[in-house]
Structures are given as C-alpha cells and as structure tokens.
Amino acid sequence: MSAHAQTVAEAPRGGVARTSRRVMNLSHFLRQAARRLPAHIAFVEGERTVTWAEMDARVDAMAAELAARGVVKGDRILVQSKNCLEMFESMFAAFRLGAVWVPTNFRQTPGEVAYLASASGASVMICHRDFPEHVEVVRAEAPAIREVIAIGAAPSGADYGEIVAARLGEKVPVADVEHDDPCWFFFTSGTTGRPKAAVLTHGQMAFVITNHLCDLMPGTTEQDASLVVAPLSHGAGVHQLVQVARGVKTILMPSERFDAAEAWRLVQEWRVTNMFTVPTITKLLTEHPSVDQFDHSSLRYVIYAGAPMYREDQKFALRKLGKVLVQYFGLGEVTGNITVLPPYLHDPEDGPHVKLGTCGFERTGMQVQIQDDAGGEVAPFETGEICVCGPAVLAGYYDNPEANAKAFRNGWFRTGDLGHMDNEGFVYITGRASDMYISGGSNVYPREVEEKVLTHPAIAEVAILGVPDPMWGEVGVAVCVPREGQSVSEEDLIAFLDGKVARYKLPRRVHFWEALPKSAYGKITKKMVREALAERGLI
CATH class of the missing domain: 3.30.300.30 (ANL, C-terminal domain)
Known part of the structure; x- marks a missing residue:
C-alpha cells in the first residue's frame, strides 16, 4: 500500500459518485486555538512560555522556510530531537504544507536513525544540536536528505531559531488534504526487528483526536493543563496533539532525565489535569516520596498505555492519586484506539465487582474481534488473536506490501497479541503471537x-x-x-x-x-x- 492513497471515483448503490474526501488539515487545530485563545499560554518549557498566537506564527515562519527550501505536499521530514517546543512545532509545520512528519525516538543510534531516513524517503532533516553524529551518519547513508535544520546553533545545519525570527509575520496557506493523505509516519517494528512506517493520515488522525477526547479525557477544555513525561515522537505526541485541539496548555519536563519530584512540582505549579504515561512512569511517580509533598488534587486523568500494569502497582497508585487512572490498549498502527478502561472501572480494592486483568472495552467507533488462525471469531473466553477494525486503523505500511499482506486479513488489522473477550465485551491480553x-x-x-x-x-x-x-x-x-x-x-x-x-x-x-x-x-x-x-x- 502506498502512502499516497489513490482517489477513485465510484458510484455506490445510493447513486452518488464520490470523487474525493476533502478533510481538515490537522494544522488547523493550531490555527483555531490561536484565533480563539490568542493570549492563552500554549506551551511551557522551563522559564519559557509561548502563547497560541505566538506558536501559530512560529509554525507559519518555519513552514515558509521549508517551502522556500522546496518542501511540497507529500515530502517527508525526518525529526531527531528530544522534547522541546521546536520539535512539537515541526509537526504542525509539516502538516501545514501537507508534508509528512517522521519523528524518531531520540534515544536511537545514528545508524538506526539513518535507516529510518532511508526507509521513509525523507528529504529534509530537523535535528537537535545534541545529535551531531546522527546528522553525519544520516548524510552518509541517506543521500536523499538534501536539507538539515538544527534546533539550536550547530554546524550541522541552518539554525531553527534564526529562521523563525527572520520569517516571523509570513503567512503560509494551509495545504488542502484528503482523508487518506499521509501526515505522520509512525515507526514501529515487526518480528523481523526492522522498523516499519505505519502511515497515519489526516482523516484517520482527526478521528483519533475526537476519540481520545471522548474516551480518555471527556470534558477537556482550555482550562486544563497537560504535563509531558514521555517522548513526543510516539504516543505522547498523539496525546499532545489532542491537547491542541482543545487549547490545553502543554508543560514540558526540564530535561529528558525523568525526575519525579520535578514532575510533581510542575503538577502543583500549573494545576496539571492530565498526563500520558506508561506503567513504569506511573509507578515511579506514585512511589516517590515527593508525591506526598506536592498538591496533585488538580489531576483528573492519568492515562497509561504501552503495557499492562501490575495489579499491586495499580492499587498503590489509586490509593495515592484517587480514581484518576485511565488505561488504554492500542498499537501505533491503531494509534492507541483499541480498548479503554476508564477511571470509574479502576478500583483500589479487589472484589467480585472488579474485572482483574482486563484492558477494557472497545473504543468508541472501533470493533474488536478475537479470531482463530483462519480468521473466524472465537467464542467468549476462548483465546485467539486480537484483531480490530475501524477509522483509527492505519492506512498501511509505507512501501511494504509484504507487511501489509501479513497485517490485514478480511479487512481486520491483526495486532499479533493473543487474548480473549468475556460476555460483556471486556478484553484480556494473555500473550503475544510474536516474541516481542x-x-x-x-x-x-x-x-x-x-x-x-x-x-x-x-x-x-x-x-x-x-x-x-x-x-x-x-x-x-x-x-x-x-x-x-x-x-x-x-x-x-x-x-x-x-x-x-x-x-x-x-x-x-x-x-x-x-x-x-x-x-x-x-x-x-x-x-x-x-x-x-x-x-x-x-x-
């Protein structure tokens, strides 16, 4: 499956021909926030704060520079950076031009990032100044990279800050996009260990954002605040994109080194209401003495994903924080949208009313089915492969027909995870089909x-x-x-x-x-x- 979906005119039984599926460009979320909440704080990074109007203008400036350097709709922009304002802005600059954002995990080695550059067909690299070796190796092994922009003054490329300062005030028209136009290559690995680019599209991600607000953080408004405690390159980036859709301020940790006391200090200072975590981070946060030294009563949603949480850790966290935990099960290919276990189903005490071990029920608009090896649905409580269909499923893997053939069966995406479903539709993960x-x-x-x-x-x-x-x-x-x-x-x-x-x-x-x-x-x-x-x- 190509990242660039072909739009084919068709005449359904209703007799109405559909030739295109124009959708909102995701960068419009930022423009909406800037129009509605221009003076509200959008982003906090240490002592630095940026309003929605300022952030929107900065994104326009970077988009103008990228366009001047030849970036057009469909081009891929590789981003190697730790969490920072500029990294987050690069997402919207790419979207605004109709280009594809290709973030890496900043902890990956230069060789691993060079492979991602080649596999994605990226032509531009935005790299934080702390990773000069990555630029050197990418230039050597991915010659398609023709432009490098450095976040922070560095000899590896043009300075991001200087570019933005020089182009502030320039406006860039937001690219027209259709439902299946790619916006994000979300790299995920397979059983071979070679990373694959899951193609996320503007239409798909619009559903994901709506679904996250519906299932994970209902009632979210510009009065909320979100703390980032994980890399923006993956699930945390999706989570923060959701915050932009509601004008929620984003607060960064001061460094990539996790500091529980600093996290709780920021929760108290900014009255943080939600954060995206993994069970390990939740455990570190709730078991650190500082959890009792700062006021965290503002928290409404502590969302964890990526792995099941041990029941004892779950109970401890609930006793410390109250019923604010939200679990979701999902893969990068389904952008987290498979199941949800909301706060009211998290209980600090065991009992017959508690469904121990479940990862929740189907997300709104998504369907989960437990299938046997032939693709048939198995009976309740019978183990099989967890499969899913719905608008949150990726368009396919970029330039990888073999992976697409293995991942899809009869329209269902195969997660590779084994589990069962009970009579009420709650899903339980019991193992993995692969060795991952x-x-x-x-x-x-x-x-x-x-x-x-x-x-x-x-x-x-x-x-x-x-x-x-x-x-x-x-x-x-x-x-x-x-x-x-x-x-x-x-x-x-x-x-x-x-x-x-x-x-x-x-x-x-x-x-x-x-x-x-x-x-x-x-x-x-x-x-x-x-x-x-x-x-x-x-x-």
Whole structure:
C-alpha cells in the first residue's frame, strides 16, 4: 500500500459518485486555538512560555522556510530531537504544507536513525544540536536528505531559531488534504526487528483526536493543563496533539532525565489535569516520596498505555492519586484506539465487582474481534488473536506490501497479541503471537538485538526473551553459546552492544550455556529456552 492513497471515483448503490474526501488539515487545530485563545499560554518549557498566537506564527515562519527550501505536499521530514517546543512545532509545520512528519525516538543510534531516513524517503532533516553524529551518519547513508535544520546553533545545519525570527509575520496557506493523505509516519517494528512506517493520515488522525477526547479525557477544555513525561515522537505526541485541539496548555519536563519530584512540582505549579504515561512512569511517580509533598488534587486523568500494569502497582497508585487512572490498549498502527478502561472501572480494592486483568472495552467507533488462525471469531473466553477494525486503523505500511499482506486479513488489522473477550465485551491480553516484549513502555523485538549479539566474534548462538520485571514490566534476558575456545563476560557483551542498539533494548542479564535447547527440527525455540531458564531457577 502506498502512502499516497489513490482517489477513485465510484458510484455506490445510493447513486452518488464520490470523487474525493476533502478533510481538515490537522494544522488547523493550531490555527483555531490561536484565533480563539490568542493570549492563552500554549506551551511551557522551563522559564519559557509561548502563547497560541505566538506558536501559530512560529509554525507559519518555519513552514515558509521549508517551502522556500522546496518542501511540497507529500515530502517527508525526518525529526531527531528530544522534547522541546521546536520539535512539537515541526509537526504542525509539516502538516501545514501537507508534508509528512517522521519523528524518531531520540534515544536511537545514528545508524538506526539513518535507516529510518532511508526507509521513509525523507528529504529534509530537523535535528537537535545534541545529535551531531546522527546528522553525519544520516548524510552518509541517506543521500536523499538534501536539507538539515538544527534546533539550536550547530554546524550541522541552518539554525531553527534564526529562521523563525527572520520569517516571523509570513503567512503560509494551509495545504488542502484528503482523508487518506499521509501526515505522520509512525515507526514501529515487526518480528523481523526492522522498523516499519505505519502511515497515519489526516482523516484517520482527526478521528483519533475526537476519540481520545471522548474516551480518555471527556470534558477537556482550555482550562486544563497537560504535563509531558514521555517522548513526543510516539504516543505522547498523539496525546499532545489532542491537547491542541482543545487549547490545553502543554508543560514540558526540564530535561529528558525523568525526575519525579520535578514532575510533581510542575503538577502543583500549573494545576496539571492530565498526563500520558506508561506503567513504569506511573509507578515511579506514585512511589516517590515527593508525591506526598506536592498538591496533585488538580489531576483528573492519568492515562497509561504501552503495557499492562501490575495489579499491586495499580492499587498503590489509586490509593495515592484517587480514581484518576485511565488505561488504554492500542498499537501505533491503531494509534492507541483499541480498548479503554476508564477511571470509574479502576478500583483500589479487589472484589467480585472488579474485572482483574482486563484492558477494557472497545473504543468508541472501533470493533474488536478475537479470531482463530483462519480468521473466524472465537467464542467468549476462548483465546485467539486480537484483531480490530475501524477509522483509527492505519492506512498501511509505507512501501511494504509484504507487511501489509501479513497485517490485514478480511479487512481486520491483526495486532499479533493473543487474548480473549468475556460476555460483556471486556478484553484480556494473555500473550503475544510474536516474541516481542515491552520494557518501560517501549516495544523490543529480540531478533534485532540477537543479530547484533551475533556480530561479536566470541558468540555462536543467542536467544533473547522478555521476562517479568517489577520496575520495567519486562526486561530482556540473553542466553548465549560462546564459540569453541572463546569466552566473553556479561559486562563486556553489554558494553559491545552499547551504541549498536538503543539502550532500552539492551538485555539486562546475560547467561552463557554450552548449548541452547532445540526442537526436533534443530530450531531454537523461545518456549524451550524459557522452560530451561525456569528449570535452572534463572527466572
């Protein structure tokens, strides 16, 4: 499936031909906020505050520069940056031109980001000054990148701040877009470990924003405030885009290093009402002593996603914060829109009225079905693959027909997660169809890391799998077989991997065995490795 959807004239049974599906350009959300709330604070970054009118003007200025540099509708703009105002603005500048925003996880290595540049076909890179090596490697390995703009003065490219200052006051017409025009390449990995670009479109994302306001944060207005505690490149970016739709101020943490006390201080100072988190962050926030030192009574919605939360952690958080937790289950491909467990269904005490282990019920406008291997719906409480359909599902993977063929069946998107549904429609995740595990809210695909391990001259075989961890949800454990006559320590192997894959993908433990268990066909199976680890008392 191409990122650029073909619009085909058709005459449905009703007799009305549809030749196009014009929709609102998502950047219009920012313009709406600027018109309605020009003097209201839009963004807070340390001592820096920006109003909606100022932010809209800054986005126009950057969009004008990008247009002058040849960016047109459909072009891809790669963004490598930690959370900051300029990174967030780059989303709207891309949307305004009808271009596609391609954010990376700022923790990824230069080589990983270079691959994303090539895979997306990006022609422009916006990069924070803290990542000069990323620019160097991207220029070398992705020659299609013709322009680089630096956030902060840096020799790697034109200065973002100087550009905005020079072009303030210029107006850019908002590009006309249709429902299936791409706006965001949301990179996600597959079982091969190679990242794939999930194509999110203007029409799809308009539904997602509406759905988030309906299911996750009902009643949200410009009187609210939202604290960012996760990278804007992924789920947190979707969450903050939702805030713009209602004129909600966004407050950034002062650095990428998580600081629970600072987070609670900001909650008190700005009367924060919502935040998007993962279970690990929620656990860190609620177990830190500072939770009792600052006033957090303004909180209405603490939304967590990315992984299930241990029940004991959930109960502890509820006792500290009250019934403000909101869980949702979703993938980047479905932009979080699969199930929701709202605050009233989160209870701090166990009992017959509590549905333990559920990730909630279907999101508004979405349908979930548990299917067998043939695509048939299974009975309640029977395990199968969790599949979903509805307006929040991605348009497809960019330039990847093989991945599209595997991901869709009879119009249903296959999540790769296993689970069941009860008689009331509540969904329970019971396992994964793949070997992927989730560590601290981030997906980790073992094969990618295994391939890097096998580049070490002393390693002959390896298997990596996720095991439960009270802090991170899951962490990686590697079981390695050294080459004959060779040896390597756990510390040396992890040091060898550092820089070759993002740090959150590094295994936390490494065991060395003489051989890995294999099936009758000579295949290393993760199930057998897990059983062997358990037999040895290692998990």
